[in-house]
Amino acid sequence: MKFTSAYEPGEFEPDIYAAWEAADEFLPGGSVEASKGVYAEESPSTYSIVMPPPNANGNLHIGHGLTIATEDSLIRYHRLKGDFTWYIPGADHAGFETWVVYERVLEAQKHTRFEYSREELYAQVWDFVQEQRGNMELQVRALGASCSWKDLTFTLDENVVRRVYDTFQKMWNDGMIYRGEKLVNYCTKHQTAFADIEVEHEEEKGKLWDIAYPYDGGEIVVSTTRPETLFGDTAVAVNPEDKRYKDLIGKTVRLPLTDRNIPVIADEHADPEYGTGAVKITPAHDNDDFEVGERHNLPRIQVISFEGKMLPNCGPEYEGLTTKDCRKKVLKDLKEANLLRGERDIVHSVAHCYKCGTVIEPMLKEQWFIDVKKLAKTAIEHLEADEIKFYPSSKKQVLINYLKGLKDWNISRQIPWGIAIPMFKKVDGDEWIFDARTNLSEIEIGGERYIRDEDTFDTWFSSSHWPIVCTNWEEGAPNPYYPLNVMETGADILFAWVARMIMMGLYVTGEVPFREVYLHGLVLDAHGQKMSKSKGNVINPMELVSKYGSDAFRLGILRGRSAGMNQAFSEQSVVSGRNLCNKLWNISRFIQEMVDQSGGVKDPLEYTSDNMGEDWILREINEAKWQVESQMEHYRFSEAVETLHSLIWDKYADWFLESQKLYKNSSLLQNTLEAILKMLHPFAPFVTEAIWQNLSWTEGMLISAKWPSDFKYDPMSAEEFERLMDIVSHTRSTLQGLSEAYKGISSSDTNMLYGDDSIVDDNSLLIQYLCRVKAVISTEGEPRGLRLAIANSEIYLDVSEDAVAAYADLLEKRIMKIGRELDALNMRMMNPNYVDKAPAELVKETQDAIAEKQGLIERLKTERAAI
């Protein structure tokens, strides 16, 4: 006997995973060749998913847990269905994320990045990541991901870099890449630029100061939240419609604390309603001002350094101050100069570095940009042609709207950890050339020396190639795994990643990179709060896995989750998953015992005609299977889990197995259990495989078994069993009611009497067992006790008249309830429009229901009359 009384996940999970992996079960069709497009059979159906690569040096968080549970259940389902499934794992160098971590490591060692060359740093981080990397991969395994490890792609792998360079070169040749001096979102702590999407805006309390800029015969008062940037002012703008300032347009005013004069210009940007209606223009340190500057050809004066300190051009008193200190000093000096006119509290949103929270400084910097017009336009066309189906569907339009307003994409990052930008600048001159030899910092072509750009690519630029590189897509070569069947990822990176994969997929391959997109929402804590370290409500998936098992975690996290929604998650749902695993384990243990009693070998499916429960469970399994198929098709994981939970627990165990305690049809038990194991396998791979391996008659591995085919059964017989279930439920309920109403009634002391009823007659033993009554006896024409209100039957509980009397109140309540239901139905039928316009089928159903309820009430009234 290999079945212990409780399932212990830890005893089985590591060995089972190792066995799958050793048997190459994770490869498409189970062979290396198939992943390369070489098949034994003619064009098999394929199914591919790429894993959004977890950070190579990190630990998995709850979001990864959801990702893997979702993707792996799809993969396993399709594998059982016979598809050549390819689930390609990845590891992300996570450019900036990892860099932040590594900078802390350096800091701890009392070093800084500025002591090393770019190459040295790259090599150091590479080693650091390789050391850490195994951790993440072990955790992905612990979650049961049936991904093809032989195809693991690291985002800095050679083939990735090659593909990224190819694309970049193509874009360069197509004139889509340009170098521009623009304002970038700059973090002065990390000393790198960010894409707009990487910047977090937060509402903050701030102050709006009014500062007087004097001129001969007066002053103009400007409003600003950033007085320290006044050294970079190159104009004051007023709205052209603003009568207050009309006469000042074109005049010059004195810039306070300096000896510079700047012009007053007219620009729509100035909002007459806001502040004083006059605004200082600092093109080098403000996004809007930059645009105003472009419109009016204003000089751009950078006054803040990349370290976040004031530059010498601010004057010796201010040079070297941080922006914060400088603001204080400027305000103090303005006050002393009697130029500060006002100060008020405001709430405004301020951009912060999403990693360290430092205020983002818009800075002038030469960067590489991608002109996204064509990319976005093509993507929109394909989206509008419905080439990609979205779950939830609303996200498609959200994405289109985003693409319509997309600005040019800054792909330069000033961190060493990433793919080097393959651009070199002529030493003597301004010319830039493309060259893939980024291992060299300097190259020579035709006697000219070129120096490589120090920057690296934005990670999203390389990540946008993910479906292409993971499936080994090559121009002109057929590839059954591209486009992917589905891209499953978090709704929060719809813009950052999904949008860019679509643009890049179309640009490189001419095809959309995936046919469907399933987006999951955030996993919130049990109270619907976002998980965060500072709140201390972070749930570690690995802790849950070690406590309850991988399957329990997977079942728990998929429960109550639907596409695109941020939803709560609690340990409780994992407990419920664990219980289901244990239930299935014990079902199997019990079946194995029964099979052992009848020889322990595998029998072909047989079913006997005298047990309706067998027909019924075969029907229920068929129906559950069809439901799960449809639910998987529509990414309704939560419902699929519920369907299976209900099948296994409420139907298979509570009714079928209970009835089998009397009938023991060994071959049927075997065949139905196998079907159930297969159906639950996508969600709970370990326990189902563990059972499969423990059962005496099964062969091979469950992971690569075939999805069950339909069972044949007798539908009449299955329906009859439902009647039996009705009788049993009703009896139990009535007995419970009786025992609560009248002390001394217990089911085991009560006899069930029946009149002319073939179902009871044929199944008296089963009914006796399921109802736990003393005996089921024919009335022999002498009914007594309480008659049960069950359609088409004559069944009594043999209890005293006093007990029946005590039960009267409950009975009355039930009659009332059914009466109300009957009234509602009658109302419906009395409406001529309903009878006219509703489908005939429905009207018939209503009529039947009325007849049934009338009959029921009659019988209940008889019960009452008998009291």
Next chain:
RNA sequence: GGAUCCUUAGCUCAGUUGGCUAGAGCGUACGAUUCACAUUCGUAAGGUCAGAGGUUCAAGCCCUCUAGGAUCCACCA
């Protein structure tokens, strides 16, 4: 400011093209107990489907408005 989504049992959520007598898990109450499982079994209570209108024979579902919440985008001198 713009957009999207959400509001259903005590809690967390399902509810597909309108047909519902609104479901599940957990929790609660009552009862059971050698015989697969206490990670168990049985029974029950619990809902004006956020509010107000509208369309329809019929609305949790479709439309309009209102209130509350979440997220994203843009902007805020």
